[in-house]
Amino acid sequence: MSGQGRPDGEVYLEFLPVGRQVKVTAIDAATGVEVSVMGPSSAAAADLKALALRKLNRRLADLGEP
Numbered sequence: 001m002s003g004q005g006r007p008d009g010e011v012y013l014e015f016l017p018v019g020r021q022v023k024v025t026a027i028d029a030a031t032g033v034e035v036s037v038m039g040p041s042s043a044a045a046a047d048l049k050a051l052a053l054r055k056l057n058r059r060l061a062d063l064g065e066p
Contacts, residue, residue: 011056013049017041026052028060035059 010029015022022041027034035055039048 011053013052015045015048022048024048024052026056028056028065031060031063031065033059033063033065 012027012029014025014027016025017023018038020041021038022043023036023038025034025036033056035052037048037052037055039051
């Protein structure tokens with residue numbers, strides 16, 4: 001994945017509508033670390049993606065992953 005996220009790693013993203021919300025799950029392919037965020041279905045997909053990637057990067061940093 002280019003842009004945000006780990007520059008050398010691959011990130012899988014899943015968007016799952018739940019009522020009027022969207023659950024976005026981001027999974028780091030190298031480590032299997034997974035995070036989820038929720039947002040309104042009216043939010044831009046790019047904004048939800050950016051939020052999920054920031055949360056994933058924070059989790060990886062907390063775990064000491066490169």
